Amino acid sequence: MRTADCLLCSAERLTTWHFEDERCWVADCLVCATPMIVWREHGLPDAELETALLGVLSEHASARYPDGFWIDGERRRIPDHWHAHARPAGGFFDPSRSAPWAAT
Ligand SMILES: [Zn+2]
Ligand SMILES: [Zn+2]
Numbered sequence: 001m002r003t004a005d006c007l008l009c010s011a012e013r014l015t016t017w018h019f020e021d022e023r024c025w026v027a028d029c030l031v032c033a034t035p036m037i038v039w040r041e042h043g044l045p046d047a048e049l050e051t052a053l054l055g056v057l058s059e060h061a062s063a064r065y066p067d068g069f070w071i072d073g074e075r076r077r078i079p080d081h082w083h084a085h086a087r088p089a090g091g092f093f094d095p096s097r098s099a100p101w102a103a104t
Contacts, residue, residue, distance in 0.1 A: 008038050008081040018060050024053050026060050029085060031077075033094035035060050039082040054084060061086030 015028040018035060029036040037057040039045055045053065054071055061069040068089030075083060088095060 006042055006078065006081055008078055008083055009042050011038070011040075019056065023049075024056060026057060028094070032085060032087070032092065033097040034085050034087050035064055036083055036085045042081050044080075044082045050082070053082075057084060057086050065089065 011025065013027070014030055015033075017025060017027045019026040022040070024037055024039050026035055026037045028034065035057065037053055039049075039053060044050075054073075057071065058069075061071075065086070065088045069086045070089060072085040072087050075081075087093075
């Protein structure tokens with residue numbers, strides 16, 4: 001089911017989308033600019049599906065960050081709609097985005 005006021009359910013294409021299928025989509029995060037995978041359902045998948053979805057994210061992350069990446073499964077802003085970030089090794093934001101406090 002979809003929840004009307006959920007940012008992830010509305011799935012607006014505010015950034016570059018890398019992938020989508022009937023289960024999920026992968027796009028750059030509006031905040032971090034790192035690739036983020038979002039389940040199409042509002043809620044949390046079972047462990048088996050979660051593993052499969054993280055596999056999809058890892059494929060995109062390894063192409064984007066050949067020097068390594070880590071999966072950040074913590075849902076800070078929207079805890080009840082499953083999503084996960086892939087972040088560059090040793091970093092949090094994508095290198096294309098200068099951190100707000102470091103902007104020149
Ligand atoms: Zn949602
Ligand atoms: Zn983010």
